[in-house]
Amino acid sequence: MSGVPTSTSRFDKRRARTRAALIEAAQGLLVEGRLGVPIREVTERADVGIGTFYNHFASKDELFAAAIESALSQWAESLDAVDDGTTDPAALFARSFRLTGRLHRLEPQISRVLLSQGHALSQSPDGMGPRARRDIRAAQEAGRFLDMDLDRAMVVVTGAMIELGHLLHERPGLDEAETVDGVTSDVLVALGLERAEAERLCAEPLPSIDATAGLG
Amino acid sequence: MSGVPTSTSRFDKRRARTRAALIEAAQGLLVEGRLGVPIREVTERADVGIGTFYNHFASKDELFAAAIESALSQWAESLDAVDDGTTDPAALFARSFRLTGRLHRLEPQISRVLLSQGHALSQSPDGMGPRARRDIRAAQEAGRFLDMDLDRAMVVVTGAMIELGHLLHERPGLDEAETVDGVTSDVLVALGLERAEAERLCAEPLPSIDATAGLG
Numbered sequence: 001m002s003g004v005p006t007s008t009s010r011f012d013k014r015r016a017r018t019r020a021a022l023i024e025a026a027q028g029l030l031v032e033g034r035l036g037v038p039i040r041e042v043t044e045r046a047d048v049g050i051g052t053f054y055n056h057f058a059s060k061d062e063l064f065a066a067a068i069e070s071a072l073s074q075w076a077e078s079l080d081a082v083d084d085g086t087t088d089p090a091a092l093f094a095r096s097f098r099l100t101g102r103l104h105r106l107e108p109q110i111s112r113v114l115l116s117q118g119h120a121l122s123q124s125p126d127g128m129g130p131r132a133r134r135d136i137r138a139a140q141e142a143g144r145f146l147d148m149d150l151d152r153a154m155v156v157v158t159g160a161m162i163e164l165g166h167l168l169h170e171r172p173g174l175d176e177a178e179t180v181d182g183v184t185s186d187v188l189v190a191l192g193l194e195r196a197e198a199e200r201l202c203a204e205p206l207p208s209i210d211a212t213a214g215l216g
Numbered sequence: 217m218s219g220v221p222t223s224t225s226r227f228d229k230r231r232a233r234t235r236a237a238l239i240e241a242a243q244g245l246l247v248e249g250r251l252g253v254p255i256r257e258v259t260e261r262a263d264v265g266i267g268t269f270y271n272h273f274a275s276k277d278e279l280f281a282a283a284i285e286s287a288l289s290q291w292a293e294s295l296d297a298v299d300d301g302t303t304d305p306a307a308l309f310a311r312s313f314r315l316t317g318r319l320h321r322l323e324p325q326i327s328r329v330l331l332s333q334g335h336a337l338s339q340s341p342d343g344m345g346p347r348a349r350r351d352i353r354a355a356q357e358a359g360r361f362l363d364m365d366l367d368r369a370m371v372v373v374t375g376a377m378i379e380l381g382h383l384l385h386e387r388p389g390l391d392e393a394e395t396v397d398g399v400t401s402d403v404l405v406a407l408g409l410e411r412a413e414a415e416r417l418c419a420e421p422l423p424s425i426d427a428t429a430g431l432g
Contacts, residue, residue, distance in 0.1 A: 115335075118334060118335075119331070119334075119378070119379065119382045146411075148398065148402075149395075149398070151383055151387065151390070152383075152395060152398050152399060152402070153402075154379070154383075155376050155379040155380050155383055155399050155402075156372060156375070156376050156379075156399065156402050156403065156406065158375070158379050159372070159374070159375025159376045159377070159378055159379035159380075160371050160372050160375045160376070161375070162335070162375055162378070162379075163335065163370070163371040163372075163374050163375035163378075164371050164375075166335045167367055167368075167370075167371055171367065174367075179365075179368060182364065182365070182368050183368060183371050183372065186364075186368070186369075186371075186372050186406040186407075187372065187406065189405055189406050190372065190402040190403065190405050190406040191402075192411075195362075195408075
């Protein structure tokens with residue numbers, strides 16, 4: 001039996017590498033807006049056999065969903081890695097919302113796939129949802145946000161982020177920064193900040209961040 | 217040429233009757249949760265020939281979407297018809313949001329189809345969207361809500377209504393009235409009311425309204 005764990009582990013590693021290669025290929029296709037390619041082209045790009053695909057994903061849609069989820073998780077990690085000296089949890093939440101809102105136009109293809117998954121993605125354990133909850137909870141504990149049920153808080157936060165994306169796509173003439181920051185201040189007020197304080201936070205300079213970090 | 221308008225009009229009327237019969241049949245199936253029935257069963261229920269179906273709808277999905285849209289439009293008219301003496305536009309908006317939020321559990325099947333259409337439905341010219349805009353505008357003009365771009369206002373309103381539906385379905389143990397009224401007050405605050413005022417409006421008694429008005 002002693003050889004089994006090693007062999008299993010080697011198998012698991014190879015399996016994980018194949019999955020990661022497929023996800024990376026899908027992310028590249030997303031960035032290029034080429035969602036219609038045949039699965040064969042995905043596996044060729046990932047340099048894996050076409051038969052391998054179905055060991056990992058039931059369909060191309062499932063692969064693209066996993067690719068988006070992975071990209072969002074990397075985006076969330078990039079947000080966490082920003083260190084501009086902000087310690088106020090309300091300001092941290094505001095910064096993340098403002099930066100994420102700007103992703104809709106920076107990465108329109110990814111945004112559209114994200115919006116097509118909408119609510120389901122917001123439930124992903126590795127995505128933005130849990131991080132938003134963590135930041136809201138911290139701001140509540142610091143007395144900055146109103147102490148409300150987190151699920152209730154997330155109704156406005158998630159809903160506004162999704163609808164903001166639709167609006168930015170539907171009205172390309174709309175000023176992105178003004179719109180994103182306006183909606184962010186509405187969300188902050190809904191969470192418990194005073195309007196003037198919310199607007200102050202939304203006027204703070206934003207750190208630069210690599211929007212495509214990890215996106216293939 | 218004089219006969220043509222009459223004949224066209226008679227044709228149009230028959231066509232409209234057939235369409236209405238198909239939509240009514242679909243609304244009945246929605247209420248019963250029977251979305252999987254074959255098209256033949258829809259046309260039998262509507263008492264029209266099966267060949268007629270495709271003169272009106274490209275697919276069953278398209279019929280169900282039209283059925284939902286029509287139901288929502290009737291719901292919006294029911295909301296407009298409530299006359300409990302409320303004249304404050306902020307209070308009118310609050311009442312509509314609270315009543316509509318309660319539809320998710322009152323009509324779960326319709327709510328789920330609505331949520332699956334999500335944002336697209338909110339854009340319908342006959343649905344809830346234009347009425348929400350009208351009420352928000354009136355409250356802005358009365359100085360009750362903050363004077364902001366209506367599209368921006370609708371980001372929080374539409375987003376919150378959709379996510380509220382998801383939450384109520386995902387957590388059946390959640391108290392519906394408390395959750396809906398809590399989210400409504402968050403939305404009101406985002407639109408510009410003070411928190412205490414928003415909570416006061418959300419504690420007002422609600423008029424009874426026939427939730428299934430017009431739903432088959």
